[in-house]
Amino acid sequence: MDGLSQFLAMGGYAAYVWSAYGAALMVMAVLLVATLRSLKRREGELVLLQGRTGRRGTQARPQAEVSGGAAG
Amino acid sequence: MNAYWINKFRFASPATFYPLAGRMLPWFALLAVLFAAAGLWVGLFVAPTDAQQGEGYRIIFVHVPASWMSMFIYCVMAFWAAFGLAFNIRLSAMMASALAPTGAMFAFLSLLTGALWGKPMWGAWWVWDARLTSVLILFFLYLGLIALARAFDDPERGDRAAAILALVGFVNVPVIKFSVDWWNTLHQPASISRIGAPAIDPAMLAPLLVMAAAFLAYFVTVLLLRLRAEIAAAKVRQLRLLAPLPGG
Amino acid sequence: MSAVLVTLRRDLLLAARRRSEVLTALFFFVVVVSLFPLGIGPEPAQLRRIGPGVLWVAALLATLLGLPRLFAADHADGTLEQMALSSQPFALLMAGKVAAHWLLCGLPLVLLAPVLGLQFGLDADALGILMISLLLGTPLLSLIGAIGAALTLGVRGGGVLLSLLVLPLFIPALVFGAGAVEAHSAGLGVRGHLSVLGAMLAIAMFFAPWATTAALRIAME
Numbered sequence: 001m002d003g004l005s006q007f008l009a010m011g012g013y014a015a016y017v018w019s020a021y022g023a024a025l026m027v028m029a030v031l032l033v034a035t036l037r038s039l040k041r042r043e044g045e046l047v048l049l050q051g052r053t054g055r056r057g058t059q060a061r062p063q064a065e066v067s068g069g070a071a072g
Numbered sequence: 073m074n075a076y077w078i079n080k081f082r083f084a085s086p087a088t089f090y091p092l093a094g095r096m097l098p099w100f101a102l103l104a105v106l107f108a109a110a111g112l113w114v115g116l117f118v119a120p121t122d123a124q125q126g127e128g129y130r131i132i133f134v135h136v137p138a139s140w141m142s143m144f145i146y147c148v149m150a151f152w153a154a155f156g157l158a159f160n161i162r163l164s165a166m167m168a169s170a171l172a173p174t175g176a177m178f179a180f181l182s183l184l185t186g187a188l189w190g191k192p193m194w195g196a197w198w199v200w201d202a203r204l205t206s207v208l209i210l211f212f213l214y215l216g217l218i219a220l221a222r223a224f225d226d227p228e229r230g231d232r233a234a235a236i237l238a239l240v241g242f243v244n245v246p247v248i249k250f251s252v253d254w255w256n257t258l259h260q261p262a263s264i265s266r267i268g269a270p271a272i273d274p275a276m277l278a279p280l281l282v283m284a285a286a287f288l289a290y291f292v293t294v295l296l297l298r299l300r301a302e303i304a305a306a307k308v309r310q311l312r313l314l315a316p317l318p319g320g
Numbered sequence: 321m322s323a324v325l326v327t328l329r330r331d332l333l334l335a336a337r338r339r340s341e342v343l344t345a346l347f348f349f350v351v352v353v354s355l356f357p358l359g360i361g362p363e364p365a366q367l368r369r370i371g372p373g374v375l376w377v378a379a380l381l382a383t384l385l386g387l388p389r390l391f392a393a394d395h396a397d398g399t400l401e402q403m404a405l406s407s408q409p410f411a412l413l414m415a416g417k418v419a420a421h422w423l424l425c426g427l428p429l430v431l432l433a434p435v436l437g438l439q440f441g442l443d444a445d446a447l448g449i450l451m452i453s454l455l456l457g458t459p460l461l462s463l464i465g466a467i468g469a470a471l472t473l474g475v476r477g478g479g480v481l482l483s484l485l486v487l488p489l490f491i492p493a494l495v496f497g498a499g500a501v502e503a504h505s506a507g508l509g510v511r512g513h514l515s516v517l518g519a520m521l522a523i524a525m526f527f528a529p530w531a532t533t534a535a536l537r538i539a540m541e
Contacts, residue, residue, distance in 0.1 A: 007116075011127030016192050020131040020185040024138070027184075028290060031177050035297045042304035049311040157534070212488040219484055223475040233471050233538050237485060240467055240531050244489050247520065251495040254516075 086163055086303040093296040100293040107286035115279035122276075128192050129276075135185035137284040138178045139203065141291060142210055143245075145175035149217075150242035153235035162306075163299070168234035169221040170298040174291060176214035182207045202256040206249050213241045227305070323408040327416030328423075334393075335424050341389065342424050349382040349429055353436045364441050371440030372450060372501035373494075379429045379454060380490050383461045386425040387469040387486070388479045390417060391536065395473055401540055411529040414536065418466045418528075426458030442501075449504050449514075453497040456517040463521075463528035464489050470535035492520060 008014060115133040122129040149171040156164025186204050187197045198204070217234050224230030335342055356374045357367055394400040394417075403413045433454055434447040442450065468486035472478040500513035 011121065013126060013128035013192055016128060016188045017130055020134050020188040023184050023188075024134045024181055027177055027181050031174065031294060032290075032297075035294055035301065039297050039301040039304070042301045042308060045308045046304045046311075049308055209488050209491055212484070216481075216485040216488065219481055220471060220475075223472070223477060223481055229538050229541060233535060236467075236531055236535050236538070237471055240464075240489065240527075243523075243527060244492065247492045248488075251492040251516075255495045255499060 104289035111282035323412035331420030
């Protein structure tokens with residue numbers, strides 16, 4: 001246990017070191033969660049719309065996607 | 073010739089990329105976790121104590137990779153912006169708006185951890201050293217990109233405007249780095265000699281690189297997620313145009 | 321070349337009819353510069369040290385003021401589209417507008433700065449270098465600012481967004497411009513600073529019109 005408390009104390013710099021790692025973890029987690037939620041929402045909308053229109057989106061002109069659309 | 077290029081750019085088609093991104097996602101997520109675990113293990117337990125800075129130096133295992141990522145992401149963004157604008161490839165043009173928030177996050181993290189490192193080591197929460205100042209300016213550039221892309225009602229126009237801004241900023245980034253270095257040497261505060269690892273011990277370099285790899289894998293994971301979201305959003309807009317709902 | 325002169329003349333004529341707008345930016349410059357001694361204290365040695373930086377920052381901010389107007393009026397009445405469709409190279413026509421912006425917003429700052437520099441106790445040599453640095457720097461600011469103005473044309477929250485976009489891009493000009501004067505005060509050579517400033521101006525004259533017209537085309541969709 002002495003080893004653990006020594007580890008956590010980080011030679012006296014505990015506040016700074018753990019804040020830094022904690023902030024990193026938190027910030028990266030927030031970005032990840034926000035991204036996942038946005039993805040879920042968009043995919044949900046997509047499923048909804050595809051259900052309503054009764055087809056899996058446009059079947060025509062697959063090549064148009066490649067050039068990004070002329071008007072793009 | 074045309075057929076060759078169309079085949080090359082097959083993956084640039086959002087419709088093709090979407091499932092591809094989905095397949096790559098779990099792998100990069102796994103890599104991120106593995107590298108992070110390894111990096112944290114070596115960085116926090118195995119790496120030796122620094123002679124001058126004691127245990128406090130271990131912040132660099134987060135701070136330095138974050139700085140690297142903030143700069144790396146800007147380069148990636150600028151590259152894809154140029155590509156997307158030149159060849160009118162929708163997926164590339166999405167890159168600026170997809171990447172900017174992640175880049176901003178890493179820049180912010182770099183600044184925050186830099187402050188947490190600086191306070192115990194050099195007695196000040198903020199010092200105007202060349203690297204921190206460059207990252208600060210980079211952070212401002214990212215904020216501008218995010219704000220610009222969001223200001224347009226039409227996301228496609230917003231993406232392209234952001235792409236142009238990314239390129240303009242990219243031309244500026246080496247200039248900014250150069251001018252900040254110059255400014256820093258001109259105004260060298262007496263109390264701070266040089267903030268930055270002098271000669272770094274290989275035992276400390278290893279966890280640094282592993283953490284950098286972890287951040288990189290994390291970045292790719294988030295990027296794939298964001299691109300999928302953007303593709304889905306574009307598809308939603310397209311469907312809404314084709315099949316207007318009653319009353320909407 | 322004549323394409324540049326066409327829009328240059330036109331913008332100058334239009335501005336002549338709305339003189340107050342131009343003068344407002346100049347007064348802004350004067351007022352902002354005066355704020356610093358009021359806020360920091362009139363101690364001469366301190367003022368001499370901060371003088372170049374203050375004047376340069378004020379020049380950045382004053383340049384920002386004129387930028388939203390650069391394309392807005394022409395965009396609103398359709399003239400911009402006419403220019404884009406005309407046989408004259410769009411980039412050159414826009415270069416004329418940027419040149420007009422500099423003549424109206426930048427050059428007056430160059431001329432006014434030495435006078436204000438006296439408020440900060442800068443000596444004649446320093447004032448001269450300040451003028452040269454601003455002479456090289458203000459066109460650079462106009463060129464970069466035009467890109468920002470084009471990107472934010474017609475966009476919600478345009479003016480503030482423009483500042484957020486453009487100010488970080490102004491930083492190199494600020495560092496080398498103000499740095500030139502400070503290098504002189506420190507007894508070091510100013511050639512290095514001024515040549516970098518000149519190089520940046522040359523690069524901007526090459527790149528900025530491209531970026532500006534690309535951004536304008538997006539705005540006009």
